[in-house]
Amino acid sequence: MKFTLTTPALIFSTISLLLLAYTNRFSVLANLIRGLHDKAKEKGEKDHIIASQLSSLKKRVKLIRNMQFLAILSLFSCVFSMFLLFLDKNITGEIVFAVGLALLMFSLILSAIEINISVHALNIQLSESVESESFSDNKEE
Template sequence: MEITLTTPALLFPALSLLLLAFTNRFMALAKLIRDLKHIYQNTQSHLIYGQIQNLRTRLLLIRNMQAFGIASMFSCVLCMFMIYAGWQTTGKIVFGLGLVLLMVSMVLSLWEIQISVKALELELSDLEHKDDLTPSAALT
């Protein structure tokens, strides 16, 4: 397989969008953590503390997603340099490494999304249990 300078460059738009999405998720979590920390300081609720712990795990995953995404982008730039220098074989290896790093970043993203969905399901199940206790539910 022949790799040209444009081959790794094709990943730049995708990597840029992924990193932007990861950064947006990070910023949303950071705001939520700050808000929950303020609420926890006032209430000392163990439920709020549990949510903060869940968010801490997600925050670490997002940091790692970003790190692997940046490493993937760096690998693509390094690959382009190696191809430019005439080191085709090494450039192919580095490009393959960049693809693997991108895959790791996306797997971490999937893991973080699953944690997020489980947390939201717990919130919704709590709401459903409250609906079961309403007087209109007891009449049916």
């Protein structure tokens, strides 16, 4: 395969879309954390459910930060490899591009972990909702 200046450029749109998706996830989490924090302040007491949700959200925010950082490093590696190719440093450019691909893969792995945590938290929330609904159904009878 011939490694040219356009090869690293092919990944730009992918990384840009990933960064946009990661930023959207981060924004949603930030709003959710602010809402839960305000809700905890209103109650004036430590709510076990809110505390566990905030703990889970804290892990997810750290993962998203690391996902974004790795994706940015990946983009930088792609740009740097293009620069190296422009200077006719083909072997070094290929190595830097390979590093960029590896960084992108690690970012995607963290994304899968974050999604798994998110789904687990939703399943807990759903199970609590189902339990409270069945409890309120039994009260009405």
